[in-house]
Amino acid sequence: MKVKGYSYVVALVAILLDQITKIIIMNRLELYEQIKVIGDFFIITSIRNTGAAFSMLEGKQMFFLIITPIVAAGIVWYIHQQRRSGNVWLLTALGLVLGGALGNFIDRLLYGHVVDFLSFNFGSYSFAVFNIADAAITVGVIMIIIDTLREDRRARAAAKAGRDPEQPKEILHTED
Incomplete structure (x- = not known):
């Protein structure tokens, strides 16, 4: 599989899904309007968030407008470092993560807030309302953590076997 622009295709898909769903929410629902999808468990709820996840740093839009391009540049740099690895x-x-960060950045640039709409309730506990960009960031970070743990396990196994963890396992060739 060619991976040269793979991360950017994933980012673009995340951005498009995020922005399309937000446009639908803004055009179809009034602010704070709700649509029950699965009883009280899953509700589409139209809200606006001027902070980060869980409304942290509420009202600090300039901070997000400055930090997001810096973080995005760091992710782009790291993608270029990793693309030769072929680690899909x-x-x-x-x-x-890049697509999610840029999806919310677009909201902040255009509207001065982020459009959130996915609401989940677990009995009396209501999870913070979020959007597709937030979900992309969360899934991406979880995948990075899993990859880090897998790489650590591979490195320990290679060290235990007495070989360089950066070198692929030796392939045995046999004649038929």
């Missing part, structure tokens, strides 16, 4: 799992994760 990691490149997918990085694309998701």
Whole structure:
């Protein structure tokens, strides 16, 4: 599989899904309007968030407008460092984080807030309302953590076997 632009395709898909769903929410629902999808468990809820996840740093839009391009540039740099590895799992994760960050950045630039609409309730506990960009970031970060743990396990196994963890396992050739 060619991975040269793979992360950017993943990022673009995340951005498009995020922005399309937000446009639908803004055009079809009034602010704070709700649509029950699965009883009280899953509700589409139209809200606006001027902070980050869980409304942290509420009202600090300038901070997000400055920090997001810096973070995005760091992700792009890391994608270029990793693309030769062919690690599709990691490149997918990085694309998701990049796409999610840019999806919310677009909202902040255009509207001065982020459009959130996915609401889940677990009995009396209501999870923070979020959007597709937030989900992409979360899934991407979880994938990066899993990749890091897998790489650590591979490195320990290689060290235990007495070989360089950066070198692929030796391939045995047999004649038929």
